[in-house]
Amino acid sequence: MDERLLTAAIVIVGVPAALVGYVLLIETILRFVPGRIAPRLRPILWLLPALTFLSVFLVYPTIDTVRRSLMDGFSENFVGLANYEYFFGSGETLGALANNVLWIVFLTGGAVGLGLLIAILVDRVRYEPWVKAVIFLPMAISFVAAGVIWRFMYDFRPESGTLNAIVGTFGVEPVGWLNTWPWNTLFLIFVGVWMQVGFAMVILSAGLKGISTELLEAARVDGANELQVFRGITFPLLLPTIAVISTTVIIIALKAFDIVYVMTNGNFGTEVLANRMYKELFNFSQFGRGSAVAVILFVAIVPVMLFNIKRFREQEAIR
Amino acid sequence: MESPFIKRRRLVAGLVASMLVIGACSDGGAATSAPAASAAPTEDGGESAAPTEAGGEIGGSVSVIGTWGGAEQDAFLAMVAPFEAETGIKVEYTGTRDLNAVLTTGVASGILPDLAGLPGPGQMREFATRGALKPLEDVLDIEAYKSETSPGFVELGTVDGQVVGVFIKAAVKGLIWYNPNVYTGGVPTSWDDLWAKAGAAATGDTKPWCVGLESGPASGWPGTDWIEDLVIRQSGPDVYDAWVAGTQTWSSPEIKAAFEAFGEVVSEANTHGGSNYVLNTGFGSGANPMFADPPGCLFHHQASFITSFFQDEGGATEGDYDFFPMPDINPSFTGAATGAGDLFGMFNDTPQARALMAYLVTADAQAIWVGIGGALSGNKNVTNYPDDVSARSAEILANATVFRFDGSDLMPEAMNSAFWSAMLEFTQDQSKLDAILANLDSVQATAYAE
Numbered sequence: 001m002d003e004r005l006l007t008a009a010i011v012i013v014g015v016p017a018a019l020v021g022y023v024l025l026i027e028t029i030l031r032f033v034p035g036r037i038a039p040r041l042r043p044i045l046w047l048l049p050a051l052t053f054l055s056v057f058l059v060y061p062t063i064d065t066v067r068r069s070l071m072d073g074f075s076e077n078f079v080g081l082a083n084y085e086y087f088f089g090s091g092e093t094l095g096a097l098a099n100n101v102l103w104i105v106f107l108t109g110g111a112v113g114l115g116l117l118i119a120i121l122v123d124r125v126r127y128e129p130w131v132k133a134v135i136f137l138p139m140a141i142s143f144v145a146a147g148v149i150w151r152f153m154y155d156f157r158p159e160s161g162t163l164n165a166i167v168g169t170f171g172v173e174p175v176g177w178l179n180t181w182p183w184n185t186l187f188l189i190f191v192g193v194w195m196q197v198g199f200a201m202v203i204l205s206a207g208l209k210g211i212s213t214e215l216l217e218a219a220r221v222d223g224a225n226e227l228q229v230f231r232g233i234t235f236p237l238l239l240p241t242i243a244v245i246s247t248t249v250i251i252i253a254l255k256a257f258d259i260v261y262v263m264t265n266g267n268f269g270t271e272v273l274a275n276r277m278y279k280e281l282f283n284f285s286q287f288g289r290g291s292a293v294a295v296i297l298f299v300a301i302v303p304v305m306l307f308n309i310k311r312f313r314e315q316e317a318i319r
Numbered sequence: 320m321e322s323p324f325i326k327r328r329r330l331v332a333g334l335v336a337s338m339l340v341i342g343a344c345s346d347g348g349a350a351t352s353a354p355a356a357s358a359a360p361t362e363d364g365g366e367s368a369a370p371t372e373a374g375g376e377i378g379g380s381v382s383v384i385g386t387w388g389g390a391e392q393d394a395f396l397a398m399v400a401p402f403e404a405e406t407g408i409k410v411e412y413t414g415t416r417d418l419n420a421v422l423t424t425g426v427a428s429g430i431l432p433d434l435a436g437l438p439g440p441g442q443m444r445e446f447a448t449r450g451a452l453k454p455l456e457d458v459l460d461i462e463a464y465k466s467e468t469s470p471g472f473v474e475l476g477t478v479d480g481q482v483v484g485v486f487i488k489a490a491v492k493g494l495i496w497y498n499p500n501v502y503t504g505g506v507p508t509s510w511d512d513l514w515a516k517a518g519a520a521a522t523g524d525t526k527p528w529c530v531g532l533e534s535g536p537a538s539g540w541p542g543t544d545w546i547e548d549l550v551i552r553q554s555g556p557d558v559y560d561a562w563v564a565g566t567q568t569w570s571s572p573e574i575k576a577a578f579e580a581f582g583e584v585v586s587e588a589n590t591h592g593g594s595n596y597v598l599n600t601g602f603g604s605g606a607n608p609m610f611a612d613p614p615g616c617l618f619h620h621q622a623s624f625i626t627s628f629f630q631d632e633g634g635a636t637e638g639d640y641d642f643f644p645m646p647d648i649n650p651s652f653t654g655a656a657t658g659a660g661d662l663f664g665m666f667n668d669t670p671q672a673r674a675l676m677a678y679l680v681t682a683d684a685q686a687i688w689v690g691i692g693g694a695l696s697g698n699k700n701v702t703n704y705p706d707d708v709s710a711r712s713a714e715i716l717a718n719a720t721v722f723r724f725d726g727s728d729l730m731p732e733a734m735n736s737a738f739w740s741a742m743l744e745f746t747q748d749q750s751k752l753d754a755i756l757a758n759l760d761s762v763q764a765t766a767y768a769e
Contacts, residue, residue, distance in 0.1 A: 074427075074449075086765070090761075091758065155599070156595060156596065156598075156599030156600065157599075157600070174595065175595075176595040176598060176599055178599070179595070179598045179599065179743070179747060261536065262535075265535070265536035265537075265538065266740075267538055267539070267740050267743050268598075268743065268744075268747070279736065281423075282417070282419060282420035282423055282424070283419055283420070283423075283732050283733075283736060284731070284732045284733040284736070284766075285423050285445065285732065286733070287427075
């Protein structure tokens with residue numbers, strides 16, 4: 001039998017078996033523990049596997065990344081804050097940082113704004129499922145594949161570049177979409193919007209369905225027009241949903257890598273932090289600098305995460 | 320930058336032109352894998368083949384990672400097929416487009432293939448000084464290797480007096496290609512003569528040059544080849560070496576002059592389609608207008624490997640293209656040539672790895688790939704070039720009085736990458752030259768610090 005099949009079988013049967021075995025083992029041990037301590041011990045022991053995995057795969061790498069960001073290229077000598085000095089002293093990395101800000105603003109704005117618009121527009125039409133399905137479709141494509149597809153869309157040669165073929169029919173010379181700064185970053189972001197708008201739309205649409213029709217009816221009976229209904233009722237009630245989606249998309253924007261790597265590799269002023277990190281780590285063997293970029297990305301994401309958690313807690317409290 | 324072949328792999332991954340290679344795949348070396356005639360009994364079960372009986376039998380397997388895919392992968396497999404048949408060793412080849420990342424993390428973690436293609440001499444030196452690459456002094460028949468191989472190639476694979484890398488195949492750079500049905504002005508005697516002849520032959524639609532710099536994540540490398548060929552012919556090998564070693568600044572007049580000469584080539588007046596075409600056209604299809612009617616250009620500057628692209632991308636047939644070596648510029652530095660090759664090294668010292676390494680440098684092995692086409696050999700005893708163009712390319716390789724390896728390949732990876740990007744920036748807006756060179760200077764100041 002193929003070794004891989006064997007491995008797969010072991011994983012499928014073995015992992016659940018080991019977990020159940022672990023629980024049974026703990027319960028057996030706890031039977032011999034004095035009654036008063038057992039209830040306190042049980043949650044800790046039950047959590048232990050999860051905590052171990054968390055420590056090994058998340059906590060340790062995070063700490064190690066911070067450590068490496070203070071060391072030289074091959075993590076051999078301590079260099080203090082030199083890697084951070086490099087980050088804040090190099091035009092390349094600062095340009096990447098600026099581009100990430102553009103990604104946050106336009107990807108989030110575009111995906112959430114368009115998603116909301118579409119969700120509202122199709123909310124009361126008969127063919128809603130079809131529209132939603134079509135717009136949701138790109139979500140199923142990987143970022144890399146989307147990058148490849150859009151490379152062809154933006155291709156300079158009108159024979160393969162759809163956009164240039166279109167402008168060509170109006171007698172316009174082919175446009176170098178991906179090498180015209182600063183628009184090229186926006187064209188890359190548009191690919192991200194194309195992919196994420198379906199996600200935003202589906203969740204916002206679900207939120208929209210959750211708003212009780214009595215509220216809307218009442219407002220209309222009171223003489224509010226559709227715009228007033230939206231501003232006074234729909235939008236405020238959707239706000240928590242919008243916040244959740246926005247934070248998710250912001251994190252996607254901060255992590256933006258695949259599209260840039262595939263389409264321009266950061267050339268023509270389209271560099272982003274994650275691509276920079278990749279280059280430093282894997283191409284230049286600069287583990288220190290790469291780690292410093294990773295730490296900066298991490299620090300940038302923390303406030304977004306905190307906001308998300310705060311929001312989540314508030315909602316839990318309401319329940 | 321890496322050898323054009325490595326770049327080609329990268330590009331494949333870079334995805335733009337997977338079709339380039341699909342075209343190249345259609346022929347391919349499968350045919351040559353016939354010599355199984357010698358038929359070892361261990362055809363298949365390489366896993367547990369007992370190393371018994373005949374002296375040649377070793378059995379087991381050897382893992383190899385390289386950048387070759389498509390037609391090149393077929394050619395490599397054809398190259399090792401006789402070896403597998405004779406020794407019973409199974410060669411487990413994996414092609415990757417991200418060789419550098421695989422090896423960099425591999426060296427850090429210690430998990431490495433037995434043998435691997437190396438991204439370039441710069442990376443090779445790094446791996447060797449970190450002890451990851453095994454010296455080949457007692458793996459190869461080192462005397463035979465040194466006597467058969469061009470000294471330049473031996474030297475490039477040597478670190479601290481020990482051979483750690485060998486060339487599987489080579490390419491010669493700095494060839495100027497033309498379509499003999501379009502350009503009939505003869506071989507120029509100097510750079511100025513080239514421009515004079517171009518001026519005489521060019522018409523409104525037919526510009527002197529075709530250039531394509533796009534190559535996925537490695538975009539810009541064809542421009543670095545240009546600069547290298549200009550530097551060595553304008554300012555000589557000493558300046559070239561200092562520049563590659565990081566002691567000659569980019570803003571120095573010598574390097575700036577090379578950029579300016581390249582700027583003239585890619586100016587709106589002299590290049591087909593202007594800078595937008597140059598920046599957005601894949602290196603493999605850059606020369607296509609040369610074979611169009613009316614022709615879009617007269618000349619195309621590229622390494623010897625490009626002929627397969629002429630056929631697959633440009634629809635050219637064998638009589639449609641020919642080349643002359645890039646002419647001399649400064650009369651005090653004549654006969655210069657640049658080239659590149661695919662380096663190979665050993666990371667794990669196993670009997671199987673040793674056997675394969677020793678086999679790969681032999682003329683018999685390298686002749687297989689050369690016979691398939693698309694490759695030159697650094698081994699002097701390989702002479703079975705399949706056509707006139709590759710035979711003449713090999714002659715340039717053998718006869719150059721001043722031979723230098725692709726300079727950006729030798730630079731640290733950070734420098735190389737900045738060099739690629741700089742070629743794009745410069746082509747986009749030539750007025751930024753001083754700022755671009757200043758930026759390269761600042762990269763140079765840190766990239767060589769290691």
